[in-house]
Amino acid sequence: MTHLFLKRNLFIAILCVPGYVIRAQSVAPLPAYSSEQLRSKTDWLLASGSQKSAVYRTKDGFLALSNGLITRSFSLEPNGATVGLDNLTTGESLLRSVSPEAILWINGHEIKVGGLTGQPIQNYLLANWTKTMKADPYSLKMLKYEVSPIKKRMEWNRRTAWSTQKADWPPKGLELTFTYGTTDEIIRNNQNRLTADDQRTKLLDDDFRSLSPDWKIVASPGNQSASFRNEGKPGEIQIPDNSTLFAERPLPEKTAVVICKLNSGTDQSRYYGPGIALTFDDRAPVKFYLSPGNRQFGLQNGDKGEFFEGFDPAKSWYLRAEMGVGKLIVSVSEDGIGYKLLSTLDLASVPKGIRIGKTDPKGGTSEQTTGKATGRCRIEQLTLLGGPQNPGADLDFLNGLVVKVHYELYDGLPLLSKWVTVETPSSAGFILNTLKTEHLAVTEAESAVEAKRRWELPPIFAQSDFAFQSMSPNASENACVEWQEDATYRTQVNYNLKTPSVLVCQPRQGVGQKIVRGQPFESMRLWELLYDSWDRERRGLAQRKMYRTIAPWVTENPIIMHIRSAADADVKKAVDQCAEAGFEMAILTFGSGFDIEDSTRQNRLRMKALKDYAAAKGVAIGGYSLLASRSIDAKNDVVMPKPDLNPTFGHSPCLESEWGQRYFENLYRFYQETGMDLLEHDGSYPGDICASTHHPGHAGLEDSQWKQFVRIRDFYHWCRGKGIYLNVPDWYFLAGSSKIAMGYRETNWSLPREFQEIIERQNIYDGTWEKTPSMGWMFVPLVEYHGGGPAATIEPLKDHLPHYEQRMANLFGAGVQACYRGPQLYDAPETKAVVKKWVGFYKKHRPILDADLIHLRRPDGRDYDAILHVDPAGKEKGLLMVYNPLDEPITRTLTVDLYYTGLKNRTSVSKQDAAFVSQPLDGTKLTLNVTIPAKSQTWYVFQ
Template sequence: MRTLSLALRTSAICLLAICFANFNLSPELDAGDPPLAPTTKANPDWLLNPAPYRSQIQTVPPVDPLQSEAHRPTEIRLTNGLAERVWQISPQVATTSLKLLSTGEEYVRAVGPEARLTIDGQSFPIGGLTGQPVKNYLKREWLSQLKPLPGSYSFVSYQTGPIEERFAWKKRPEWMPRDLPWPPPGQHLVLQFAPPAIPPQIETGKVLFQERFGENSPAAKIDAGWKPTVSTRHPRTSFHNEGKAGELMALPDTCVYLEREWPAEGASVELTIDCGDDTNANSWGPGLAWKFPEGTISLVARPHSQQLEIYGFQGGEQLLGEFDRTQPISLRLSLQQNEVVCEAAQKGASFQSLARIPVTSHPQTLRIGKIGKHGDGKDYPTAQGEPCRNHLHEVTLRAKPAPSAQPVLADLPRVEMHYEIYDGLPLFSKWMVVHNTTSRPVVIDRFVSEELRLVEVESSVEDATLTERYNLHVESEYAFHAMDAAHACEAGVRIQTDPDYPTQVNYRKQTRCLLDASPLQGPGIHLPPGQRFTTYRVYELLLDSTDRERRGLAQRRMYRTLAPWVTENPLMFHKVQSDPASIREAITQCADTGFEMIIMSFGSGVNLENSNAAYRQKYRQLADEARQKGIALGGYTLTGSRSAGTPADNTQGAPAAFGVMPCLGSAWGRDYLQRVKDFLFDAGLSVLENDGPYPGDLCHATTHPHHHGLADSQWVQWEAQSDLYRWCRKQGIYVNQPDWYFLNGGNKTGMGYRETNWSLPRAEQEIIERQNIYDGTWTKTQSMGWMFVPLSQYHGGGAAATIEPLAEHLDHYEARLANLIGSGTQACYRGPRLYDTQATREVVCKWTRFFKDHREVLGGDLIHLRRANGRDWDGWMTVNPTGRERGLAFFYNPLETEVRQTIQLPVYYTGLATNARVTVEKETPRILPIQAGHQLPLELIIPPRSRTWVLLEEVN
């Protein structure tokens, strides 16, 4: 990697060096329309031709490594012509723009830290700027006025280079429609951060004024510099009740306070109080306030709710923390780098930061005592009851602490922030690496690897429901317990409310506009000296349309780029036996018909946990025999919803997602994963079907050797499961898993179906199957989702639901093959055999040959034409705009009568612009013109209870 040192501020820090026309389609889809962004030959649609959009890292102004520090850049840009991310790097690093260049849409409305890291219970921002006047938008002229976040990790330098592979991948090109690069082409940026300098302690600042109320003042006198304000709502209201200076007597929710001019050199004020017998007051509680030219900032105790209230003149009150009203509490306001820091401490503990409020001026006066709502001197209009007491104990005003001659860096780990941008699509990734450069072990309690203040997608005064969708798809590797990204990725990334957005429209400040990438639990990792911890990666895909098809196409392109192994799509037979004779019969049938994979299915009897050498050798011989005929052999193992060897090795505490789950941080759990690896390796198997992978369960045990307790249990188990799949990718072992582990090496998950539906009558299964494929491929490629064909009885249903004997239901068997292969989708054909007669064999061979003849276009994107409803034709089209075969459309007819229609086929995503070479099944090819709106009119006859396919090719 190229390295440029961009040291900031001190030499000590330097040393550390994401179209369719009239088809009677769903109302939400109009896929015949051209893309929203205009395209030209020089600026083509990236979904059709991504080649021009190459990634680069730019500096503004451009940097020469030989130039002096005075010429360091002020911005870094990660861009590829489709999207860009921009960082301001002086006086500190912060993301100032995330933009989709094709539409001009800006995603960032406010600055903040690049990340957050909590180490040994103490939280630190990573980089970040503050001082933005309002958070609704970010004006460029504000950037020069922004200040570093206090106490944050400081930017040191950056490095650049090409993207490197996340882990090794042994490709299986025989199962792929076309070769894809690994690692994906693009650029990688690393920002280096050093620990924050230790700030001088506020308590060391020179004392400008101090008063201990009630001490040495028998005449109840207070310093002459105070100006009292006393409520007139009750005659006993006083700031020296019964002659005791600092004892406040007043009705609940009324005011009695002391005010004095604030010294010009003053930097902090600390007040110790107790609430006395005031148990009813809310906003009108004891505390302190600074009055500025532009308004008042107050920090007061609410005795009734036992919470602290902060009011800032830039917008609204905040209720933060809890306190014990029976004990004294200390409150502190301090000026730190153009911010007022509000803090509190109780029972001898250290001060805890509550809020930071930007300011542009100096305080004018200080108020202490029982202060009104918003720090003012107004009584609550309906205040009533009996007077009650609060007590002022001590107030101290200090000057700013003297700066250290040489900043001392905190003894904390070093941090790297990593970013990638990918060629040919508007996609970024981001992750954090923590290097423990200290001499002691540290605990990484929590991290936030991405914190983007997004331009809100909607504004509502009432409770914000987020009915609109962001033009942004965010996903992470930290995903489990779901068959779709939207649900699986909630474990690691969310769009939530932003408490630091006082000027939003929503009254309760509940607009979801803060992108937060952090685990819900932990990670709680114990990191020894000299080792490093790497967070999961977050992927941010910027979307250029609200059209459902186009958004899905972008997401599917993302998976092919980040996890190209998902395009491996072998024809797979689920064998319900595992004895050698049955497997050899399956090998023969697969080789005879063109199937490419045999999976010894659940219930087959295979045991991948068996450590017996002779047992493994038996399957080694079968795997070798299969391999010689071009067939991959593998088997099934159950991870979830089963017990470990002993109950103590299961997850402890709350019930597991599936009732019971071995803890993958226990000795048995790790041994189980290793036994599966060893079996696959020793037996030479090429397929792992892993049922119930780690679904995100927690474990409260403290005796399991591979995790410390609850805090790190989720992370450790996810990492163990992911490691199994990464290892499989390196070995070229295909992985079926019913959870979202694609970015960690998984090949396929369920397309999405209800298993009991395969017990319905056969004719209904055909239609529901097409619905499942149609619905499951909006955000998954066809190759990412398996379907299911129960050749033998499954979940009941009897003879009406079962295909066996195959020859007796050959029309249905062919319909299922045509449904699946016509969409490029593979199914678990589960049963004892693939064919039983020569006629059955010929049907299977017909469709496997069709799949292999058209594998490239069938492995392209699926364009949704019409969802199956049993009332009219339905269908889809697979497209490949850079291939020889540009499109392959299938039209299905569920009716007992033929369908004759002129269908306007939307061909935009085939890349064909003027003419197309059209073949309808085995008819003679014709050259047809493409009409306006990218429509190709086709006169089709679809036979009853059958299908028709149409091939589109480029005109030579």
């Protein structure tokens, strides 16, 4: 359907021309298509790239970015906002509430970008609601949008010898960019807001998730059994209409504004309605309340009372009372942003206390309970504010401020990306303290009334290139990605409003960046992958395809040796063996004597000579460097803001200290002068903050994390452009790294050899749920490593050849490369033959072994274990590896589902590279009788 859509709409084809700009008012010519018309009819995990990205107009008049798998929809008037996020495969509408497109904090001021206000409830969002919703008067205005093909975010000098995957770079798809800016009205509104509520000192913010002991509960005599927490919900009142039950407390000194959000529920009172009463030492209370019996707002000042129109009992309302000089100003609001003035009272004294709930007509306690009907109402929130924090603050930065919100949608994947750029025409500039690039309020994944320790999350996998301090995708969560609660979502099932239902992307530390004319700021990028299943395997396949698309360098999978000694003769011997056995990369490993920080001419010339020697043999070479997991000195180490805090690894240099800057300058020069092919970068930057104000590369604490991350990110980008392979034990894939540890415990390699065989396959099985085989390295200690003595050591290799072969069968059979650490790969003709056998096996079947992996049975040492490689686009569409860990031969009847190979009804099967035999399938399922010798394995190839 998407193909036809693109072919018959020339206007859409024009959108793909780079730089083609469409202003907001030109949306009318875009053809309208429904989600059903755009929905892909094929499985995107089998039909690679067949679902093309396009921009179109929905039947509701929204602008939509869709590829037949997902659609993100945007309003253009009265302002830009995300108003839809649909998974077309499942038919789910995931967005439940409108949020700003981004939020910036500039010179200490919060500036929103786009968004709409006035949504009646936040459980779900209807298109026709947006027709009555309003633009936030303080938020930047959407001025135009433009569509272009996706651009490279870094250069990639691909090493085709190490990868059979035909990955596009940049990925195919569309970029949709919205430009937001200021108007005279927005600037005036923000100037007036300097004395508004969000600029005031917050003295109290009680959302009544619990009932503070600071509240005194007061009930009329006939209501002594009534509770201010009906059915366990603090702030909920259920009593007869014309009776009293309220909570009271003193007002904090210097209280200037009282804001109470409440809902009349089923209460039908006229004069006893829920509200606030301000109490004084020298006069009667002032009561400001809801009067559902009159369908009006009520105001009682001593003996004088009046009512105001506009109250809707179906909605929650904000009642606001502001204490001016000799005055009390009362107003109401539906959304807590735009208030309607009701009245201004002259007051000679200042209120000392507050009552919230149901008071009598004059704001006090009635002596008796009257009224036949029992109603239920709720106090939802009380906020007490002081005076303005920055009444004279400078907002000149708003003049000419431009914020661009970028989206990318990828062909053939339910995946989009989002980031923000910030520009100014000012030469003086401003400080961008921090920013929130995503605040996506989505439907919750479960209904949980009580508290939970572990929540089901919405079906969105979120990743950012601003990521560190983890060997898993959790790195993004450590840095800027978080599923948060939504305290404004008052109608959720969870009593304490704890449901994680907002996806937020915001640096936890801030960025603290100076932005001036000609130097725009570009934020981190966020990727959002919409799952179409709860199945773990399918979710893993989706994640792995995402990485191969947006970080295709992870498909490079060279065969690696770790050379234990950096002495010239030892290196040349190892390189010679690598070339003879078919290994493709040699790493001068930790403890080898390789020193990348030795900047002497003698060292550089020696390393270049080794590089040239290896290159002549067809072997890539490079070495190891330790970065953050060490101390330099007090002048250059990170300075923690509190004495009880420590760097992640206990010690760490600041990457923006003098030492840190020299370190990276030295790395650049080393690779430029030697031409070496790879860096194994241990202890990579883990996100440490630094409070120093003397380091040359950052100003202080606020900008320290962002500046350090950019330092290492830019270096990794440079390496990617030069074709330098990066082994980094941290989740830097989206910043350019190539491989990470598959997941293992180093001390396990000191266990007896027979234990290592099973544990190795377990590590691979578990590590490939979220990583492709090429994304993770394993480890083979040919010499003793972390102790263990002769029982743990493979050397002499020829004496432990069955074990050595099993290790290679484990690794090459999984398509996972290991770091073979030692002085040599073979020590006898028979050892060399075994190494070449398994290297040859891998190279013969490299396309399928580097493809996706399906998990069939986890290794446990008690029976067979198995994995299935799948590639529906390849010639070899499947390769099944089955291992027997037992001491006797086994025969098993296996039923293997070949769905993800793309095969149906019939296949050709080859066992251990014998001739292919045609075999019928039961749909996509294959039944195999498998016999495996003791302590061995077998494999089958499917075409």
